[in-house]
Amino acid sequence: MEDYICLDDNHVFKARKSHSELAKPRQCPKCWSYHVIPISEYLKVKQKAIELINKTPFGIIPLWDIVQAVFLERGIRLSPIVTLKLCRKLYDDITNELNIPKAERGEL
Ligand SMILES: [Zn+2]
Numbered sequence: 001m002e003d004y005i006c007l008d009d010n011h012v013f014k015a016r017k018s019h020s021e022l023a024k025p026r027q028c029p030k031c032w033s034y035h036v037i038p039i040s041e042y043l044k045v046k047q048k049a050i051e052l053i054n055k056t057p058f059g060i061i062p063l064w065d066i067v068q069a070v071f072l073e074r075g076i077r078l079s080p081i082v083t084l085k086l087c088r089k090l091y092d093d094i095t096n097e098l099n100i101p102k103a104e105r106g107e108l
Contacts, residue, residue: 001014001015001017001018002014002015002038002071003015003038003040003042004026004028004036004037004038004039005036005037005039006028006031006033006036007033007035007036007037007085007086007089008028008031008033008035008085009028009030009031009033010089011028011029011030011031012039013028013029013030015051034067035081035082035085037076037078037082037086038076038098040085041070041074041076043069043090044070044074045066045067045070045071045086045090046090046093046094046100048066048069048070049063049066049090049094050094050097050098052066053094053098055097059087063087063091064083064087065091067083067087067090068083068084089097
């Protein structure tokens with residue numbers, strides 16, 4: 001079973017049931033949030049974003065486009081709130097990872 005990440009508290013957990021076995025949307029076992037995505041998808045979208053940042057000047061990263069493209073390509077549908085939270089998390093994680101000082105950060 002796949003590992004999932006909760007976009008509300010960053011909790012990583014193992015899925016115990018497959019999608020078809022679930023009676024309702026998957027939830028974080030810690031905070032019961034429904035805003036969870038497979039961690040493999042999260043890493044994929046982050047890698048793609050970093051690749052694009054290396055090719056384009058920072059500040060104009062089309063994070064929305066990247067998230068949309070990766071998830072559409074994988075056939076995964078995200079709710080608007082999950083997309084928002086995912087963009088927020090990607091933005092924070094990427095700026096931390098690339099050591100971009102806070103003062104130089106643009107707004108999402
Ligand atoms: Zn959670």
